[in-house]
Amino acid sequence: MTTIDDYLNNWLRDAHAAEEQAETMLSTASDRLKDYPDLANRIRQHQDETTNQRKLLEECLERRGTSTSTTKDLMAKTSAMFQDMGKAMAGDEVVKTVLFSYAFEQMEIASYRILVTAAEAAGDQQTRSVCERILQEEIAMADWLQQHSDAITRQFLSREADTTARSARA
Numbered sequence: 001m002t003t004i005d006d007y008l009n010n011w012l013r014d015a016h017a018a019e020e021q022a023e024t025m026l027s028t029a030s031d032r033l034k035d036y037p038d039l040a041n042r043i044r045q046h047q048d049e050t051t052n053q054r055k056l057l058e059e060c061l062e063r064r065g066t067s068t069s070t071t072k073d074l075m076a077k078t079s080a081m082f083q084d085m086g087k088a089m090a091g092d093e094v095v096k097t098v099l100f101s102y103a104f105e106q107m108e109i110a111s112y113r114i115l116v117t118a119a120e121a122a123g124d125q126q127t128r129s130v131c132e133r134i135l136q137e138e139i140a141m142a143d144w145l146q147q148h149s150d151a152i153t154r155q156f157l158s159r160e161a162d163t164t165a166r167s168a169r170a
């Protein structure tokens with residue numbers, strides 16, 4: 001029989017695997033965004049937060065007497081898919097980065113909301129407060145992306161228009 005504690009452990013492991021994927025994804029993205037310093041900085045900040053989140057989840061799993069799993073879960077597979085799609089998009093990767101990062105943050109927000117509720121149900125207040133804290137960081141990142149999405153898209157499109165105009169003159 002699967003207990004509440006088992007479910008909580010499984011979902012914590014899923015979240016941990018997703019954070020591991022996010023670390024790779026964010027570091028690849030921040031290296032490629034030299035022309036978009038605000039986005040690159042915000043992504044680097046979230047990269048640090050993500051590394052910390054991964055460690056916090058490891059502590060939760062350890063405290064709960066279980067370990068991280070090496071099996072890639074659904075979220076990790078999804079983020080790997082984002083990464084591949086990102087690689088396939090030449091030129092407009094800044095826009096794709098905003099798109100995939102926002103979608104990924106929404107998935108993380110949903111996942112940490114579930115974890116907060118599950119930790120509460122399991123009576124594990126420490127895990128609950130860790131997940132609550134991580135949830136706030138994911139919400140802040142998603143909000144930032146939402147607020148900057150229009151400006152980044154416009155900046156990208158006007159750069160593209162400049163490049164097209166320059167090559168038409170050449």
Ligand SMILES: [Fe+2]
Nearest residue numbers: 019050053108
């Ligand atoms: Fe995260």
